């Protein structure tokens with residue numbers, strides 16, 4: 382773990398060196414104060430000299446000034462390092478997360494992952510940014526103070542030192558326990574975040590089903606769980622600190638007794654004893670401080686483990702090392718005996734031995750009952766998943782041979798529930814085509830019949846769409862998604878019920894826009910409605926993950942009983 386953290390500190394090694402120098406400097410200055418104490422007691426109190434008092438105080442003031450300057454440099458550099466390293470870790474973590482395949486986020490709650498990005502990194506930051514330097518400073522003071530103690534009085538030193546082995550043992554024993562408990566505790570906190578995030582995001586559903594009390598109960602349960610685990614950790618830490626304190630202070634008391642007797646018998650000056658006590662307190666204090674921070678370090682180690690684990694997750698789906706460079710795409714799609722099951726349901730084939738060719742420029746509608754596998758076909762085309770067997774080809778190239786960006790660049794997707802981000806209309810439309818100018822965006826919005834309602838928004842194209850586009854209606858959201866696709870100008874269009882949320886009039890307009898957009902492009906439409914089907918060259922009927930018939934509407938009416946049934950249901954509902 383240390384090498385992992387070091388990998389984030391290495392680029393800033395000069396700052397690390399600076400912090401270390403400041404750290405050593407302040408530790409030395411702190412220890413030098415002990416000599417000031419010795420001077421003060423021997424010269425002032427034993428010899429009664431006022432000059433000596435002034436001299437001792439001058440030395441003390443110089444030491445204090447140097448110590449303060451050193452402390453400033455140390456704090457600044459150490460906090461800087463903590464903030465910088467964590468900013469870098471957060472950046473890398475996010476960069477890594479967005480490359481992971483969608484199924485990873487189905488298996489891992491997004492709230493839990495969010496918690497790693499925020500809580501775990503914050504914990505680590507406090508450790509790199511202060512606890513480590515605190516611990517190091519105390520270790521230096523411990524070592525330096527010990528050296529000075531031994532040099533000044535071996536007998537008293539041995540009394541104090543007798544306690545050290547007794548302290549090391551509980552430190553190691555409790556440390557391991559605290560580390561494990563800290564992992565559990567962070568995990569529980571993540572659960573709290575995940576549950577709160579999910580329910581608040583879907584608050585309308587919660588309230589519509591009068592589910593408030595149920596989610597409150599479940600939340601309380603999660604919070605209490607987190608509290609229980611945190612309490613166990615705190616108990617261990619407190620116990621550790623108390624144990625060390627008893628032992629350390631006990632040995633200090635023993636030393637005071639014997640040292641005091643030596644002074645009374647004239648074997649030791651009062652100043653020597655005072656300096657020795659000063660060092661002994663420093664040494665004991667630093668040991669206690671290290672034990673306290675030790676728990677903190679263990680906690681951070683737990684957080685670092687979790688972060689490292691997340692970063693080590695390899696994406697299942699990535700570009701090949703040497704991708705085939707895809708020439709200008711004609712837009713031919715081929716499914717070759719493709720079978721696929723979702724990782725969460727490995728036994729149930731969502732697609733079952735699908736073979737299908739869609740020629741460049743062809744418009745194909747996918748129809749079939751719910752759960753037939755239509756959306757799954759799209760997911761495989763976009764390479765969100767790889768098939769279990771068989772292959773998906775784009776212009777005769779298997780998708781895994783091509784760079785992921787190149788594959789996805791060829792498509793524009795209009796999903797069933799278009800997603801808008803919490804930013805302006807401009808930025809939302811520009812999502813798939815970052816270089817598009819404001820004019821291009823406006824033209825696309827006009828073509829998608831979205832310009833009118835955008836103009837009526839308070840800030841027009843600069844209007845903020847709110848979290849997940851909450852401030853627009855379903856139909857408007859869909860028109861924005863269509864505008865986004867128009868702007869992208871792709872070779873292949875993937876439309877998932879693209880016109881489902883439109884009223885009859887907008888549907889008519891949007892259909893016109895889509896007709897124009899589909900011109901010369903390969904288009905796959907998931908369609909439940911015959912209005913959409915009328916505009917296609919071919920219909921593919923799917924059921925239970927299989928293609929059961931293909932052909933034009935009239936032919937299918939006679940050849941496919943399932944299609945006939947679906948069509949009858951459609952007509953009845955009109």
Ligand SMILES: Nc1ncnc2c1ncn2[C@@H]1O[C@H](COP(=O)(O)OP(=O)(O)OP(=O)(O)O)[C@@H](O)[C@H]1O
Nearest residue numbers: 487723725726731750751752753754755756757758
């Ligand atoms: N993320 C997922 N994890 C596990 N199973 C899934 C997942 N998504 C879909 N499925 C299952 O895969 C099968 C095919 O689903 P798919 O969404 O492709 O159907 P569909 O034809 O698009 O349905 P609809 O018309 O209702 O959208 C279904 O049995 C569905 O329950």
